[in-house]
Amino acid sequence: MNPTLPHGLTVAHWCILAAALLPLLCAYIAKWGLLRTPRGKGGFDNADPRGWLARQGDWRARANAAQANSFEGLPFFIGAVLLAGMLGAPQGRLDLLAVLYVLLRLGYIVAYVGHMPTARSAVWGLGFLVNVAIFLLGWR
Template sequence: MSTTIHLAQFTVALWCVLAAALLPLGCAWLAKSGRGGFDNHDPRAWLARQTGWHARAHAAQANSFEALPFFIGAVIIAHMLGAGQTLLDILALVYVMLRIAYVGLYVADMPTARSAVWAGGFLVNSAIFLIGYR
């Protein structure tokens, strides 16, 4: 009698979930960096008073948190439905790269390009959600 132990693989797409989950933390670091006087006793009020790229980095943080549940759900659903792993991994990598570009464009105050990249990310995420559909 042979016993086979099956260990779940941590796919590239699942690593991308971790990367996407860490992205808001990078935005928070940007929002709070380079400016003296950060008030950790009342960080929300301090952030609400920020202007310029610090305020945009904070807004990118909020949007990154808002986009995260759909991405996590799409990756999990694609895995559950047995989507092709290579395509899933590629789409997840593209999504994370688009989200990183989105943050850069947000901080750089390039709203039209930022919106186009956001739309691209949404389409890629929708494709991830649907690739396991049969």
Template sequence: MLPYACAWIAKSKGFGKPRREGGFDNHDPRAWLSRLTDWQARANAAQANSFEALPFFIGAVIIAHQLAAQQAVLDILALLFVTLRVIYIAMYVAGLPTVRSAIWALALLVNVGILFLGWR
């Protein structure tokens, strides 16, 4: 659900306003999104990155399950990954690129840990 939360954040200033006044344009949403600036543009970029991170996370969790990883450890790592991604989004929208990149790297390492959790 994180990518959808990012999309809502990106579009939030345009809700309820007519298109002619800069409101969200559901007729041509991609063009409207491409004109966003500042925190709205960063929220839209966080949405794209969240969708990009999702397949690796899903794959890692499925592989860990198939390799009979310890469920409690898998749950903790999955929760840690999601928590780090929430922090990542907050740092992205806030415009803190160095902290954002560090959080991204930590989340990636947690995901790699999930991937190899069932390795024996």
């Protein structure tokens, strides 16, 4: 039997939720400090959020790009976790790899927003490899 947390959810399942929240964190970072500033003074434009984000530069633009990348990687992570669970992968390893993936994604966001392109690419690659490992975990 798989070790679970309350309500039958495993750590890996909760990591799916955590990974799904990371794009929202990136969006908040991109808008940080300008949510209460009036539109006329450069503040966030909720009437045209995509246009406003497209006009941003520097770290705000990088936070928005990290948001897009976080959404792009999410389906593979969700699928890998669910497949590994369905195939009876060892739950402890699955949980550990899922937590590692989320931590690497956080590191990716920090490296992206902080303009560390080499570190960003390395962390992205590690996260991808961890996701492949999750996908293959239940393979026998």
